[in-house]
Amino acid sequence: MLSKLLYRRALRWQSAASSEAGPNKPLNEDCVLLNDTVELAIVCDGVGGHGNGDLASQLACKYLGDACNQQKPRDGEQLRQLIRQCHQHLLDHMQRSPDTAGMATTVVLALKIGNKIWMAWAGDSRAYLLRKGKLSQLTDDHSFVNEKVTQGILRREEAEHHPMAHLITSSLGGGINSLKRIGTRNLAIKPKDRLILCTDGVHAYMSEKAFEQAASQSAQALVQQAIDNNTRDNCSAICIDML
Numbered sequence: 001m002l003s004k005l006l007y008r009r010a011l012r013w014q015s016a017a018s019s020e021a022g023p024n025k026p027l028n029e030d031c032v033l034l035n036d037t038v039e040l041a042i043v044c045d046g047v048g049g050h051g052n053g054d055l056a057s058q059l060a061c062k063y064l065g066d067a068c069n070q071q072k073p074r075d076g077e078q079l080r081q082l083i084r085q086c087h088q089h090l091l092d093h094m095q096r097s098p099d100t101a102g103m104a105t106t107v108v109l110a111l112k113i114g115n116k117i118w119m120a121w122a123g124d125s126r127a128y129l130l131r132k133g134k135l136s137q138l139t140d141d142h143s144f145v146n147e148k149v150t151q152g153i154l155r156r157e158e159a160e161h162h163p164m165a166h167l168i169t170s171s172l173g174g175g176i177n178s179l180k181r182i183g184t185r186n187l188a189i190k191p192k193d194r195l196i197l198c199t200d201g202v203h204a205y206m207s208e209k210a211f212e213q214a215a216s217q218s219a220q221a222l223v224q225q226a227i228d229n230n231t232r233d234n235c236s237a238i239c240i241d242m243l
Contacts (some may be wrong), residue, residue, distance in 0.1 A: 011189055012243040013039040013112050018219040019236035022201060023227055030199050030236040031057035031105075033065045039112035040068050041238045044105045045125050045199040047171060052103035056090060056173045060105050063089045074113060076184040079120040083107065083172070083182050087122075090173035104174035108139060108197050110240060113186075117195060121183045122170045126203050128215065129187065130194040135212040138195075142170035142181045166200065166233075195240040201233030202226045215239070 021028035029046030044060045046053025063086045073079045106123025124141040144167040170181040205226045214225040219237040226235040
C-alpha cells in the first residue's frame with residue numbers, strides 16, 4: 001500500500017545546471033534555462049558555423065521559457081507547436097536584423113506535466129534517463145550520421161568518428177526549411193529518477209560508462225569530464241532529480 005501511495009503523490013522536481021565554453025572554444029554558444037516553478041529545463045547549442053550561435057541559443061531559451069511561463073503546454077502536440085513558433089521567432093529576428101542571417105541552434109527541453117516528463121528536441125542535443133544506476137538515451141539525434149546509421153549505411157562505431165559527425169539535419173533558425181524534424185516523447189517518472197539534458201560537447205566526448213558515472217554525480221561532473229577529455233565544443237548539462 002505504501003508503494004502505491006508513493007507513486008500517486010506528485011513528485012518534486014529538483015534541477016541543477018553547468019555550462020562552460022570548454023578548452024578549445026573562445027565563446028560559449030550554449031544556453032541553458034531552469035525554471036523549477038514551471039518544472040521546465042532547456043538546453044540549446046548555438047550552431048557556430050552559421051555565426052551568432054550564442055544569440056540564437058539565448059533567443060530560443062528565452063522564447064520557450066517565457067511561453068511556458070505564460071501558458072504551460074499540456075501534451076506533445078502543444079510542445080511541437082511551441083517548437084515551431086520558436087523557429088519562426090528566430091526567422092523573424094533574422095529578417096529584422098540581416099546581420100544575424102543563418103543563425104541557428106539545437107534544442108532539447110524537458111517539461112514535467114503531472115507525473116510524466118514530456119521532452120521535445122531538434123538537432124543532436126540529448127536527453128538521458130538514469131534509473132537505478134542504469135543509463136538510457138531518450139532522444140534520437142537529428143544528424144547526418146545518425147540518419148546513415150538508421151539507413152544501415154554506417155555502423156554506430158563508424159558514425160562516432162565520421163568527419164561529418166557534427167552535421168545536424170534539423171534546427172531552430174538557420175533557414176525557413178531548417179526545422180525538418182521535431183522529436184517528442186513522454187516518460188512516466190518514478191522517485192529517484194534522474195533526467196539528464198546535454199549538448200554534444202558533453203555526450204560525444206566520453207564513453208557510455210564514463211557518462212553514466214559522471215551523470216550519477218552532477219551536471220558539473222559531466223561538464224568537467226568533457227573538459228578533462230579535451231572536448232572540442234562548448235559543454236552544457238542539466239540534471240533533474242525526481243524526489
